[in-house]
Amino acid sequence: MPVRDTGETIDHMTVLRRLVPLLLVVAALLATIRGISSRNTVNLSTPATVPKRFAVDLTTSKIDQWFAERWSSEHITPATTAPPLAILRRLSLALHGTVPSLEEIREFDTDGRPQKLERWTQRLLTDNRCPTYLSERLGRALVGADEGPFLAFRRDRFHAWLAAQIAADRPWDRVVTDMVSGRGLPTGNPETNFITIAQIDEEIDAEQLAGRSVRAFLGQRIDCAQCHDHFFDPRWKQAHFQGLAAFFSPVRFTPLGIDDDIDRPFQVTDHADDTPRVVPPSVPFGSEWLPGKGTTRQRFAAWLTDERNERFDRAIVNRLWGLMFGRPFRAPVDDLPDPGDPATVPLDLVAHDFRDHRRSLKWLVHVIAASRPFRLDSRPNPQARQSSPGEMTSEELRRQEEAWAIFPLIRLRPEQIIGAMLQAGSIKTIDRHSHLFTRARRFFGEQNFVEEYGDLGDDELSEQTGTIPQALLRMNGELARELIQPGLFSATTTIARATVEDNALCLRTCFEVCLGRQPAAEESEVLGEWLTGTRGEQREQAVEDIFWTLFNSPEFSWNH
Amino acid sequence: MSDMIISPATDRRRWLEQVLATLGLGFSLPTLETRAAARRGSQRPTSLITLFLAGGPSQLETWDPHPGSAIGGPTKAVATRLKGLKIAADFPQTAEVINELCVIRSLVSREGDHHRGVYLAKTGYRPDQTLTHPSLGAILTKERWNAGIAIPQHVSLGSDQRPARGGFLGAQYDAYKIYNPGGRLRNIASRADKTRQQRRLAGLNVVSRTFRRGRTVAARATQHRLMIDRALAMMNADQLKAFQLDLDDESRSTIDLYGDSRFGRGCLVARRLVQAGVRAIEVTLPGWDTHANNFEGHREQAGILDPALFALITDLKQHDLLDSTIVLVLGEFGRTPTVNPLDGRDHWPHGFSCLVGGGGLAAGRVLGATDPTGRKRKPTRPVEIADLLATILSRMGVEYGKETITPIGRPMAYCEGTPIPGLL
Numbered sequence: 001m002p003v004r005d006t007g008e009t010i011d012h013m014t015v016l017r018r019l020v021p022l023l024l025v026v027a028a029l030l031a032t033i034r035g036i037s038s039r040n041t042v043n044l045s046t047p048a049t050v051p052k053r054f055a056v057d058l059t060t061s062k063i064d065q066w067f068a069e070r071w072s073s074e075h076i077t078p079a080t081t082a083p084p085l086a087i088l089r090r091l092s093l094a095l096h097g098t099v100p101s102l103e104e105i106r107e108f109d110t111d112g113r114p115q116k117l118e119r120w121t122q123r124l125l126t127d128n129r130c131p132t133y134l135s136e137r138l139g140r141a142l143v144g145a146d147e148g149p150f151l152a153f154r155r156d157r158f159h160a161w162l163a164a165q166i167a168a169d170r171p172w173d174r175v176v177t178d179m180v181s182g183r184g185l186p187t188g189n190p191e192t193n194f195i196t197i198a199q200i201d202e203e204i205d206a207e208q209l210a211g212r213s214v215r216a217f218l219g220q221r222i223d224c225a226q227c228h229d230h231f232f233d234p235r236w237k238q239a240h241f242q243g244l245a246a247f248f249s250p251v252r253f254t255p256l257g258i259d260d261d262i263d264r265p266f267q268v269t270d271h272a273d274d275t276p277r278v279v280p281p282s283v284p285f286g287s288e289w290l291p292g293k294g295t296t297r298q299r300f301a302a303w304l305t306d307e308r309n310e311r312f313d314r315a316i317v318n319r320l321w322g323l324m325f326g327r328p329f330r331a332p333v334d335d336l337p338d339p340g341d342p343a344t345v346p347l348d349l350v351a352h353d354f355r356d357h358r359r360s361l362k363w364l365v366h367v368i369a370a371s372r373p374f375r376l377d378s379r380p381n382p383q384a385r386q387s388s389p390g391e392m393t394s395e396e397l398r399r400q401e402e403a404w405a406i407f408p409l410i411r412l413r414p415e416q417i418i419g420a421m422l423q424a425g426s427i428k429t430i431d432r433h434s435h436l437f438t439r440a441r442r443f444f445g446e447q448n449f450v451e452e453y454g455d456l457g458d459d460e461l462s463e464q465t466g467t468i469p470q471a472l473l474r475m476n477g478e479l480a481r482e483l484i485q486p487g488l489f490s491a492t493t494t495i496a497r498a499t500v501e502d503n504a505l506c507l508r509t510c511f512e513v514c515l516g517r518q519p520a521a522e523e524s525e526v527l528g529e530w531l532t533g534t535r536g537e538q539r540e541q542a543v544e545d546i547f548w549t550l551f552n553s554p555e556f557s558w559n560h
Numbered sequence: 561m562s563d564m565i566i567s568p569a570t571d572r573r574r575w576l577e578q579v580l581a582t583l584g585l586g587f588s589l590p591t592l593e594t595r596a597a598a599r600r601g602s603q604r605p606t607s608l609i610t611l612f613l614a615g616g617p618s619q620l621e622t623w624d625p626h627p628g629s630a631i632g633g634p635t636k637a638v639a640t641r642l643k644g645l646k647i648a649a650d651f652p653q654t655a656e657v658i659n660e661l662c663v664i665r666s667l668v669s670r671e672g673d674h675h676r677g678v679y680l681a682k683t684g685y686r687p688d689q690t691l692t693h694p695s696l697g698a699i700l701t702k703e704r705w706n707a708g709i710a711i712p713q714h715v716s717l718g719s720d721q722r723p724a725r726g727g728f729l730g731a732q733y734d735a736y737k738i739y740n741p742g743g744r745l746r747n748i749a750s751r752a753d754k755t756r757q758q759r760r761l762a763g764l765n766v767v768s769r770t771f772r773r774g775r776t777v778a779a780r781a782t783q784h785r786l787m788i789d790r791a792l793a794m795m796n797a798d799q800l801k802a803f804q805l806d807l808d809d810e811s812r813s814t815i816d817l818y819g820d821s822r823f824g825r826g827c828l829v830a831r832r833l834v835q836a837g838v839r840a841i842e843v844t845l846p847g848w849d850t851h852a853n854n855f856e857g858h859r860e861q862a863g864i865l866d867p868a869l870f871a872l873i874t875d876l877k878q879h880d881l882l883d884s885t886i887v888l889v890l891g892e893f894g895r896t897p898t899v900n901p902l903d904g905r906d907h908w909p910h911g912f913s914c915l916v917g918g919g920g921l922a923a924g925r926v927l928g929a930t931d932p933t934g935r936k937r938k939p940t941r942p943v944e945i946a947d948l949l950a951t952i953l954s955r956m957g958v959e960y961g962k963e964t965i966t967p968i969g970r971p972m973a974y975c976e977g978t979p980i981p982g983l984l
Contacts (some may be wrong), residue, residue, distance in 0.1 A: 194920075200676065215689070223690050335968065342793045376658060378778070380774065391777070466783065469734075469736055471788045522766055522769070527766065548752070549763035557784070
């Protein structure tokens with residue numbers, strides 16, 4: 001330990017602890033300077049046109065036609081088109097995990113140029129928040145939500161890598177090839193985290209990787225076949241599973257990271273005679289797509305992503321549909337029927353064109369965002385109500401939802417709820433241009449909230465009802481209180497003070513910030529009354545109560 | 561809370577809740593009379609308290625010492641109330657009450673990693689990427705629902721990184737997490753005074769009505785309002801007192817008996833929750849992962865566990881609750897017979913120990929044994945964790961092999977184990 005002149009003994013940790021506040025101040029100053037300069041130079045505006053490579057008319061017209069024919073043959077009257085602002089909210093929740101800011105809403109309202117929603121989709125895709133958020137969501141399918149093996153698995157690196165691939169719009173087959181066949185350390189070659197997450201007791205679990213690859217990349221569940229021939233799906237035999245696992249058998253975690261050890265065959269032990277048996281790598285179909293050269297993982301990646309392997313493209317179309325709607329086109333997301341099945345024709349149609357558009361995920365987002373189902377209202381068409389005046393039965397609603405003739409009500413993910421709360425608690429858009437403190441607050445606030453709210457883990461696309469602790473957290477939680485309580489920089493105080501002379505404007509602004517719509521007549525009457533004759537602190541409290549009410553409304557925590 | 565519990569009584573209650581919810585008065589519904597909870601002895605519905613020793617306690621330094629052997633290390637053994645049974649000498653108080661429980665010395669797991677081991681210990685299943693299995697507590701909560709209380713029926717006390725989950729049964733069966741037992745609950749008090757809270761709730765009715773307009777069926781299916789009403793009922797529930805230790809309704813000596821630790825307070829709160837009618841409680845004591853300084857580490861841990869376990873058994877008996885409360889003391893695996901160069905022991909799922917008893921299970925029995933030389937990996941009479949869980953489910957009247965259709969359409973038994981005859 002170093003000894004100072006004063007005679008006081010300090011160790012390195014003490015020095016570090018004393019330096020931390022200073023470093024934080026310096027970092028904050030730098031961030032402020034950078035923030036100011038970037039505000040002057042970066043102007044994220046809506047593009048005047050959508051780049052040609054994202055033209056989706058031909059594809060959307062094909063699937064819209066399919067839906068129209070289905071509705072007609074099943075005598076279903078689809079919902080009417082949703083208000084544009086409702087569609088913007090859906091897009092923002094799907095691509096950024098948050099509601100649009102008041103800034104964005106105002107800009108959207110005044111944007112009168114053609115192709116408005118297409119251009120705004122492009123704008124949201126270009127925003128840095130999009131790859132960050134999408135990488136988190138797609139990452140669930142790729143590496144799950146478990147903490148993973150200590151040191152061997154680096155979730156942060158993996159997500160950053162995946163976000164960079166999404167931002168660069170790298171073809172999906174290339175991204176998958178990198179993950180499946182990557183080599184090196186999980187820090188320097190983050191794609192290898194796809195492999196290292198499967199490390200158990202110093203060994204890479206080949207069976208886990210086979211099961212995950214087939215689910216994530218082919219949209220098929222063959223995990224049951226790990227132990228026996230699939231009971232319910234005669235397509236999958238145990239031998240298929242073992243043949244696929246054999247591709248991952250040579251993988252080793254060496255001091256230089258993930259590598260392939262060609263001398264290690266895949267062995268299984270038959271229960272019948274307890275003798276080990278070597279299983280060579282093999283695929284359950286399309287063996288002619290399997291190249292003869294390369295490591296077993298490279299060969300498997302080539303087979304997975306071969307242009308003739310329709311399951312590969314259908315799987316990502318179904319998953320991205322799920323991320324956009326909150327519900328996959330076909331559920332469960334990774335248990336699809338064979339290509340060509342009449343129930344999943346839209347998946348085939350989009351998958352085919354996806355292949356022809358260099359397997360661009362951004363193109364795929366454009367297609368889904370422009371499709372008729374995505375733009376339908378979440379309320380039934382008044383003309384569709386059949387059995388009783390004014391109301392649709394559960395059975396009728398189920399038919400409508402099954403046929404995608406109405407936008408489904410889907411509970412928001414915890415990240416979306418807290419993202420929406422944080423955004424609503426701020427007038428300005430919270431993005432990479434926001435101040436370091438704002439972003440830090442978002443980062444830590446989100447982490448704590450999600451932990452307390454309950455992470456959905458890998459099951460994120462399965463639908464579940466809410467819980468009591470979640471309701472308590474929204475109603476009485478610390479972060480919710482912090483976000484709405486009056487304060488120098490809070491949205492509630494800003495709105496209360498800026499609208500002193502105009503109660504209607506005040507209420508309208510609260511509704512726009514939280515719900516992205518204007519108040520209905522009854523809402524104006526009841527909630528507007530709270531503002532009547534108020535000034536100063538009383539008025540701020542009234543706005544705080546309005547925010548609380550809106551934060552706890554079903555409309556806030558459900559996608560609609 | 562459950563929406564799958566169908567009984568005439570709960571139906572009536574739900575009907576009343578929904579009527580009141582429609583009027584915006586759901587929160588005003590008082591909690592049901594807790595007659596069942598007030599019963600005593602074996603007449604009372606059974607609850608489960610799991611003391612989860614996270615990190616993997618060494619069987620050799622707890623319930624299966626082998627002093628003087630090649631694998632025993634410096635750990636000494638102490639005689640217990642149970643003739644012929646010796647446990648590690650760091651548990652003198654437990655030795656006085658261990659005759660109320662059974663000792664299993666031949667537990668086997670197939671997972672040697674913490675995350676996977678905890679999963680197996682809590683669910684009886686190995687982790688499966690396609691679905692999450694429900695924990696024992698979640699199954700009990702669903703199958704043995706107590707319609708009489710408004711507080712959560714599945715509770716996790718203490719700092720557990722991996723609290724029990726509802727899995728495919730649904731998030732409503734997840735354990736309700738309390739990091740610091742004995743204190744005030746988080747998020748339970750309204751942030752506004754009564755007048756403003758009433759205004760807020762009235763406003764919520766109006767905004768909810770707008771949302772429902774034209775889509776009543778879909779809006780009702782969200783159960784959003786139902787959850788808010790139940791949360792409001794919980795905020796006003798008398799049974800919340802069971803969570804608090806600052807109410808002067810426990811004597812100082814009782815509190816002291818459990819030891820001055822988060823875990824000790826958790827054990828006392830667990831007893832209070834059992835009294836209130838809560839079905840499944842887990843209290844977690846982390847810190848058993850002694851890859852280095854195993855013996856010193858276990859001595860420290862024993863200093864926390866020993867008084868708390870002794871107090872819990874004694875207290876349950878004094879309150880005539882032991883006959884209706886199963887107590888399970890379990891970690892995710894044991895530790896290696898060999899001692900590593902850092903004076904530590906590493907993960908060992910091949911033969912480790914647990915304590916289980918109360919709630920009408922057998923008492924004073926010792927099952928299985930490990931090899932004192934450490935050469936034989938397999939213990940005599942190995943017991944799978946799934947068998948232990950099946951025993952508890954069976955004792956609590958739950959059909960342990962009952963198949964549920966999971967959300968992915970795959971039928972899955974609650975438990976694939978078989979009850980252990982020696983424990984029933």
